[in-house]
Amino acid sequence: MRKGTFMELCDSLSLALKRMNTKMRAALTVEKQVTIALWKLATPDSYRSVGNQFGVGKSTVGAAVMQVAHTIKDLLISRVVTLGNVQVIVDGFAAMGFPNCGGAIDGTHIPILAPEHQASEYINRKGYFSIVLQALVDHKGRFTNINVGWSGKVHDARIFRNSGLFQKLQEGTLFPDQKITVGDVEMPIVILGDLAYPLMPWLMKPYTGSLDSSQ
Numbered sequence: 001m002r003k004g005t006f007m008e009l010c011d012s013l014s015l016a017l018k019r020m021n022t023k024m025r026a027a028l029t030v031e032k033q034v035t036i037a038l039w040k041l042a043t044p045d046s047y048r049s050v051g052n053q054f055g056v057g058k059s060t061v062g063a064a065v066m067q068v069a070h071t072i073k074d075l076l077i078s079r080v081v082t083l084g085n086v087q088v089i090v091d092g093f094a095a096m097g098f099p100n101c102g103g104a105i106d107g108t109h110i111p112i113l114a115p116e117h118q119a120s121e122y123i124n125r126k127g128y129f130s131i132v133l134q135a136l137v138d139h140k141g142r143f144t145n146i147n148v149g150w151s152g153k154v155h156d157a158r159i160f161r162n163s164g165l166f167q168k169l170q171e172g173t174l175f176p177d178q179k180i181t182v183g184d185v186e187m188p189i190v191i192l193g194d195l196a197y198p199l200m201p202w203l204m205k206p207y208t209g210s211l212d213s214s215q
Helices: 003-017 030-042 047-054 058-075 086-096 156-161 164-171
Strands: 101-111 130-137 143-151 180-182 185-187 190-192
Touching (some): 003 058, 030 047, 047 058, 086 101, 101 156, 130 156, 143 156, 156 164
Parallel strands (some): 101 190
Antiparallel strands (some): 130 143
């Protein structure tokens, strides 16, 4: 992360993260809280190891990680993960060869340490413990919608059907009502998904097997 980006992040979070000194100890600065959180999120180090790195206790590391993460979620996610200009996205996908497309969707598994009492629920099909991040991206690969927290055992299609994104697409409220005609079919703005996702009027997925000319 560049220094300018780091300072901008700290400035954006400062009001929510600023702490008062007490008679017992000096409060962690906003910069140190953010540094600790970024280090922990970016590395596999334990809380104790991160604490040793920054001269604080492991409970302080845990508190900093949670506070910074929650503050980023509350204050910044809606500014960063946003749909933006739909026409620019549609034009971008059209230039890549797919017309009237508003995004591409997929899920990715984030490795975790297994919860003690529900470990089996978090084993994914690849055999490790994870939670799932579902993301819709634009033509440049930038996140425009996310859903995170389902256990690794849950199928992508189930996560999708239970997401706010599915509801918006089903109700027709995510994209403007902008249709093109392909052959004799009116096609709305669609998103693209792999074989794990259901074929819908607004979600295109690949054919399976060998294709004939009409397909």
